[in-house]
Amino acid sequence: MTVETKKSGSHLGVCMLPIKKLTPHPMNANVVSDDLREKLKAHIKRSGRYPSLIVRKHPDEDGRYQILDGHHRAKILQELGHTEARCDVWDVSDREAKLLLATLNRLEGQDMPIKRAQLIHELLGEMNLDDLSGLLPESDKQIEELHSLLEFPAEEVAALLEEEAEEAEKVLPRVISFVVTPAQEETILHAIELASDGTQGRDRKAKGLYNLASKYLKEASDEGHAQIEA
Numbered sequence: 001m002t003v004e005t006k007k008s009g010s011h012l013g014v015c016m017l018p019i020k021k022l023t024p025h026p027m028n029a030n031v032v033s034d035d036l037r038e039k040l041k042a043h044i045k046r047s048g049r050y051p052s053l054i055v056r057k058h059p060d061e062d063g064r065y066q067i068l069d070g071h072h073r074a075k076i077l078q079e080l081g082h083t084e085a086r087c088d089v090w091d092v093s094d095r096e097a098k099l100l101l102a103t104l105n106r107l108e109g110q111d112m113p114i115k116r117a118q119l120i121h122e123l124l125g126e127m128n129l130d131d132l133s134g135l136l137p138e139s140d141k142q143i144e145e146l147h148s149l150l151e152f153p154a155e156e157v158a159a160l161l162e163e164e165a166e167e168a169e170k171v172l173p174r175v176i177s178f179v180v181t182p183a184q185e186e187t188i189l190h191a192i193e194l195a196s197d198g199t200q201g202r203d204r205k206a207k208g209l210y211n212l213a214s215k216y217l218k219e220a221s222d223e224g225h226a227q228i229e230a
Contacts, residue, residue, distance in 0.1 A: 015086075018084055022085065101119060
C-alpha cells in the first residue's frame with residue numbers, strides 16, 4: 001500500500017487499496033440508474049480515471065476499510081478486473097461517517113427514502129434536529145417527514161425496503177434528448193416556458209414539457225371519446 005502524501009487532521013492520505021478489503025457502509029442509501037452506471041463504467045474502462053473512493057478504517061474489522069463514498073465505483077472497478085482502487089482514507093468517527101453518507105452520496109444518484117430515513121434516525125440519536133438540518137440538504141420539516149416513515153410496523157418497513165430496491169430504477173430521473181431545427185427549438189422553448197406554471201429553477205423546462213404532454217394526451221383522449229359517442 002503506497003500512500004501518496006497528504007496527512008493533516010482527519011485526512012490520512014491517498015493510497016491504492018485492495019478492493020477485496022473494502023466493505024460498503026451498511027447505511028448507504030444511494031442508487032444510480034442503469035444508464036448512468038453503464039456510462040460511468042464505460043468512462044472508467046476507457047480512461048482508467050475516476051474520483052478517489054472515500055473510505056475509513058473499518059471500525060470492527062482489522063485490516064479492512066469501510067466505503068463512505070464510491071460504492072458504485074468500487075463495484076465497477078471489480079467488474080472491470082481491477083484488484084485495487086485509489087482511496088482517500090479519512091479518520092472519522094461513526095457519527096462523522098454517517099454525515100458523510102448523508103452528504104457526499106447525494107452528489108450523484110438518488111436515495112431510497114426508507115434507507116435515508118434509517119440513516120437520519122441514527123443521526124438524530126446523536127445530535128439535535130436544528131444541528132442536523134444545518135448540515136444536510138433537507139429542511140427541518142423534510143427531516144421530520146423522512147423520520148416519520150420509520151413509524152410503520154417493522155414488517156411494513158421491510159416490505160418498503162424490498163419494494164424500493166426493485167422500483168428504484170423506475171423513479172430515477174431520465175434525460176430525454178432529440179434533434180430539432182432552430183425554428184422548432186424557438187417554438188418549443190417558448191411553449192414550454194408558457195406551460196411551466198411559474199415553476200422556477202432547473203425543473204422549469206421539465207414541468208412545462210410535462211404539462212404540454214399531459215394537456216395533449218387529455219385532449220386526444222377527450223376527442224377519441226367524442227368520436228366514439230358520435
